[in-house]
Amino acid sequence: MSRFASAFRPDHSALVCFVTGGDPTPDATPAILDALVEGGADVVELGMPFTDPMADGPAIQRANLRSLGAGTKTADIFAIATGFRARHPNVPLVLMGYANPMTIRGADWFAAECTKAGVDGVICVDIPPEEDPELGPALRAEGISLIRLATPTTDAARLPAVLDGSSGFLYYVSVAGITGLQQAAQASIEDAVARLKAATNIPVAVGFGVRTPEQAAEIAKVADGVVVGSAIIDIVATEGANAPAKVRDFVRSLRTAMDHAREKTA
Amino acid sequence: MTLINSLRTQPDDRGHFGQFGGRYVAETLMPLVLDLETEYRKAKADPAFHAEFDDLLEHYVGRPSPLYFAPRLTEELGGAQIWFKRDELNHTGAHKINNCIGQILLAIRMGKTRIIAETGAGQHGVATATVCARFGLPCVVYMGATDVARQAPNVFRMKLLGAEVVPVTSGAATLKDAMNEALRDWVANVDDTFYIIGTAAGPHPYPELVRDFQSVIGKEARAQMLSRVGRLPDVLVASIGGGSNSIGLFHPFLDDPSVKMLGVEAAGHGLDKEHAASLAGGRPGILHGNKTYLLQDEDGQIIEGHSISAGLDYPGIGPEHSWLKEIGRVDYTSVTDTEALEGFQLLCRTEGIIPALEPAHAIAAVRKLAPTMDKDQIILVNLCGRGDKDIFSVAEHLGVSL
Ligand SMILES: Cc1ncc(COP(=O)(O)O)c(C=O)c1O
Numbered sequence: 001m002s003r004f005a006s007a008f009r010p011d012h013s014a015l016v017c018f019v020t021g022g023d024p025t026p027d028a029t030p031a032i033l034d035a036l037v038e039g040g041a042d043v044v045e046l047g048m049p050f051t052d053p054m055a056d057g058p059a060i061q062r063a064n065l066r067s068l069g070a071g072t073k074t075a076d077i078f079a080i081a082t083g084f085r086a087r088h089p090n091v092p093l094v095l096m097g098y099a100n101p102m103t104i105r106g107a108d109w110f111a112a113e114c115t116k117a118g119v120d121g122v123i124c125v126d127i128p129p130e131e132d133p134e135l136g137p138a139l140r141a142e143g144i145s146l147i148r149l150a151t152p153t154t155d156a157a158r159l160p161a162v163l164d165g166s167s168g169f170l171y172y173v174s175v176a177g178i179t180g181l182q183q184a185a186q187a188s189i190e191d192a193v194a195r196l197k198a199a200t201n202i203p204v205a206v207g208f209g210v211r212t213p214e215q216a217a218e219i220a221k222v223a224d225g226v227v228v229g230s231a232i233i234d235i236v237a238t239e240g241a242n243a244p245a246k247v248r249d250f251v252r253s254l255r256t257a258m259d260h261a262r263e264k265t266a
Numbered sequence: 267m268t269l270i271n272s273l274r275t276q277p278d279d280r281g282h283f284g285q286f287g288g289r290y291v292a293e294t295l296m297p298l299v300l301d302l303e304t305e306y307r308k309a310k311a312d313p314a315f316h317a318e319f320d321d322l323l324e325h326y327v328g329r330p331s332p333l334y335f336a337p338r339l340t341e342e343l344g345g346a347q348i349w350f351k352r353d354e355l356n357h358t359g360a361h362k363i364n365n366c367i368g369q370i371l372l373a374i375r376m377g378k379t380r381i382i383a384e385t386g387a388g389q390h391g392v393a394t395a396t397v398c399a400r401f402g403l404p405c406v407v408y409m410g411a412t413d414v415a416r417q418a419p420n421v422f423r424m425k426l427l428g429a430e431v432v433p434v435t436s437g438a439a440t441l442k443d444a445m446n447e448a449l450r451d452w453v454a455n456v457d458d459t460f461y462i463i464g465t466a467a468g469p470h471p472y473p474e475l476v477r478d479f480q481s482v483i484g485k486e487a488r489a490q491m492l493s494r495v496g497r498l499p500d501v502l503v504a505s506i507g508g509g510s511n512s513i514g515l516f517h518p519f520l521d522d523p524s525v526k527m528l529g530v531e532a533a534g535h536g537l538d539k540e541h542a543a544s545l546a547g548g549r550p551g552i553l554h555g556n557k558t559y560l561l562q563d564e565d566g567q568i569i570e571g572h573s574i575s576a577g578l579d580y581p582g583i584g585p586e587h588s589w590l591k592e593i594g595r596v597d598y599t600s601v602t603d604t605e606a607l608e609g610f611q612l613l614c615r616t617e618g619i620i621p622a623l624e625p626a627h628a629i630a631a632v633r634k635l636a637p638t639m640d641k642d643q644i645i646l647v648n649l650c651g652r653g654d655k656d657i658f659s660v661a662e663h664l665g666v667s668l
Contacts, residue, residue, distance in 0.1 A: 051568040052442065052553060054449045055292045061436055074565045099290055099552040104566030126552065128296045130280065130289050134552075151294040153456055158297060176294050177454035 008203035013220035018229030020047035020063035022072025039251025048097030057180035085118030107138035121145035180230030183209035213257030220258035281470020286585035333490035346639035360651035368479030373460035386441035387577035388420025390464030395429035410440035465508025466584035469555030480514025509584035511650035532573035533600035542571030574603035575623035622651030
């Protein structure tokens with residue numbers, strides 16, 4: 001909780017960076033996570049690979065398959081998380097993934113492992129508020145934030161249900177669609193963020209389709225956080241051994257552009 | 267008066283069949299499945315909806331399908347009488363069209379203008395393309411690239427009917443991957459698109475509405491049995507991919523305690539090798555919007571199903587079957603590819619009916635079951651599809667080149 005509070009500060013927009021754990025191999029992930037932090041990421045989202053990533057576009061689908069192809073197990077993801085926590089005591093770490101790998105050994109088991117590994121929050125794509133008993137109570141009992149998604153289809157009537165029981169931050173999925181493809185128009189993002197911030201006190205981060213420093217900067221003007229995933233995954237996919245350095249440079253370019261945008265509006 | 271404890275009132279109002287079912291979808295889709303549920307409740311209560319559904323089933327699909335006593339198969343197996351519910355005679359050659367008629371009427375009620383579907387064997391794809399042509403709606407069918415290759419005749423049929431067939435190359439490129447891709451399309455086209463799911467699975471209310479539309483099979487069969495032989499059958503047998511033809515046959519009989527039921531999963535190369543028997547070889551998990559038995563590893567990663575029949579190689583099963591298994595109302599068994607091929611040929615030779623490879627699994631199970639029963643007992647088998655689509659793959663397995 002306090003880690004999220006220091007990441008989402010009033011004086012800046014937090015940069016939230018996603019990579020798939022174990023892509024291309026479990027051994028390669030720690031250096032990539034370190035590069036995210038060195039480049040200026042405020043929150044790290046570690047994807048748990050799944051065979052059937054229904055909400056993801058081609059880039060993250062392939063990252064999932066590369067990871068599983070390299071033999072990544074759930075135990076590896078928790079080992080990566082544990083190592084990250086030891087090296088970065090203050091950076092919030094979020095596990096993101098799908099319901100089945102999270103619940104297969106029981107939600108209590110999963111929540112306890114999250115605590116042991118120093119995980120701050122969990123995003124589960126396919127557990128909407130209607131199925132909250134599957135995972136939410138176990139996480140809350142351990143003090144792990146359940147970070148929910150709000151989307152362009154989440155209307156005013158539904159929003160309270162989405163907010164109920166969520167903590168850490170609210171993840172606004174700016175497009176109705178899968179990860180990594182088109183980006184929403186800035187005007188619609190501004191409207192949505194205003195609507196969400198009127199309904200909740202937790203920070204609102206915006207993601208899906210954010211690929212460039214320019215886009216990140218525009219969103220940083222209005223949102224508490226910006227989420228970037230597929231663009232980083234693409235670097236991991238193409239750069240091989242050079243990936244950490246390239247990822248760090250790219251993340252730094254996002255961070256710099258976001259800070260400039262805030263200075264100008266301030 | 268006492269009320270019986272009916273087994274026919276599932277799911278509960280949250281879409282759960284016991285611990286199974288539910289609505290495990292991304293937030294973007296949640297408002298859509300809630301809308302669909304609201305609209306389905308209204309349609310279910312609307313006599314005009316039922317009248318249109320019944321009219322299309324009668325005059326377009328060709329219902330009721332016959333109930334047929336199979337004398338030579340019965341004699342050959344030397345036990346119980348074997349009767350077939352002949353849904354292979356439906357327009358488009360399988361039970362799939364019953365469900366597609368119902369869902370396209372719902373889509374039209376909801377003002378949707380674009381239809382998507384997933385398909386394995388291609389039967390559901392053909393049935394969806396058919397109703398789209400009939401109602402003049404554009405249709406996109408997602409089909410695993412592996413299935414596109416092994417079901418070429420159905421791919422051509424869908425194209426003739428005006429559908430766009432999109433080969434899916436992710437994963438093992440079969441039915442599960444086609445369903446992932448259809449869900450991705452739906453998430454990106456939430457305003458105009460209706461997703462016609464082909465089996466009694468997926469997020470609530472799909473398992474319920476697909477079952478309701480397919481229940482025409484069991485309702486007709488029950489009435490036909492009573493009028494032809496004056497009593498109910500002793501055992502119902504049906505093959506299971508996602509479970510729609512079987513739940514359609516079983517559901518109207520669930521409260522008839524004298525009627526036993528047997529669902530037949532695909533054991534592929536054998537339950538200790540590659541197969542598609544989720545109940546026999548899987549355990550409960552969450553995929554494609556519902557909690558149900560799934561083929562998966564210890565980490566919850568989904569394992570691809572395998573079956574000689576493209577319509578059965580799905581690593582999951584509709585949630586109502588998972589519940590019926592756990593409460594013990596329905597028995598489930600499985601037969602291998604080889605046994606299914608034998609069942610296929612047996613029906614061809616004895617009754618002059620070429621079945622699809624899916625019901626060939628049911629016939630293979632009957633071949634083991636019938637001899638253990640008395641001659642005055644009755645087995646009712648769902649002959650849910652015809653074999654035209656399968657002759658090429660059967661020829662290949664029998665080592666014949668066409
Ligand atoms: C003829 C036929 N039977 C059975 C199936 C399996 O599906 P279900 O279990 O939903 O009936 C299929 C699927 O394509 C089919 O084409």
